[in-house]
Amino acid sequence: MSDALLDAVKNGIMSVDLGRQLRVGMPQSPNHPQFWHTLPRRHGDMVRADGGSAANDMITTGTHVGTHIDALAHVSQDGLLYGGADAGQSCLGGKYVEHGVHTIEPMIRRGVLLDAAGFLGQEVLDGGYEITVEDLQGCLAAQHVELREGDVVLIRSGWGRKFDEGTAYVGAESGVPGISEAGAQWLAEQRIHAAGADSIAFERLAPGGGHSALPAHRVFLVENGIYIIEALDLEELARQRTFEFTFVLVPLNIYGATGSPVRPLALVAA
Structure with missing residues (x-):
């Protein structure tokens, strides 16, 4: 029996990597532990009798560093998580059992790029610029795409x-x-599954305001159960004018974590 997905792979798939390379010293939110990578053992530190040697690594990192996804446990409002879960009681033994990143199912969904910067005729939008509802709607119209329930929407500001x-x-x-x-x-009214952006905190940050106010996080994570993906690399998708694609993302299966580094892919037929 023919498998349509396997047939598509056989016919050729092109992938665009949307994730940032993890490097020591890369920019990140000041609210999270930094990424660190070192080699406890290098080639030559220990050599077997046959002349063979092995190197190995150690990594320490916050889960919201580099390209990453926010689990629903990441943000609470007035002591509550999504669905009215008690934020305190949901943390059992130092793990967020109810809405941790381990509860995010692998995503293989329709992805839509909204190139807001391109639509507005700019390479990079100004710091603090609000991408309005009118901008989003105009972008959809200009790109000749529509949003559907369950989509993953990626917003490019050029940042x-x-x-x-x-x-x-x-x-x-x-x-x-x-x-x-x-x-x-x-966007929540369009019943999307997840939203992502090429910036550090997904939503608009006011000049000089830092991360002091993040209302879009509340709307998505707490009120609507919509996942957020941050620090995406959307430049190649925009260059190719690929506005609709198959989006693939699998978080690390870390029990009870509030987020996970990810390496999402956009797939289209070759």
């Missing part, structure tokens, strides 16, 4: 081009472009 600049990407003084509470509410 990802600043990733290698480090401090500039964090945008503490300049602010960071992104959607606000209004944009999050509108």
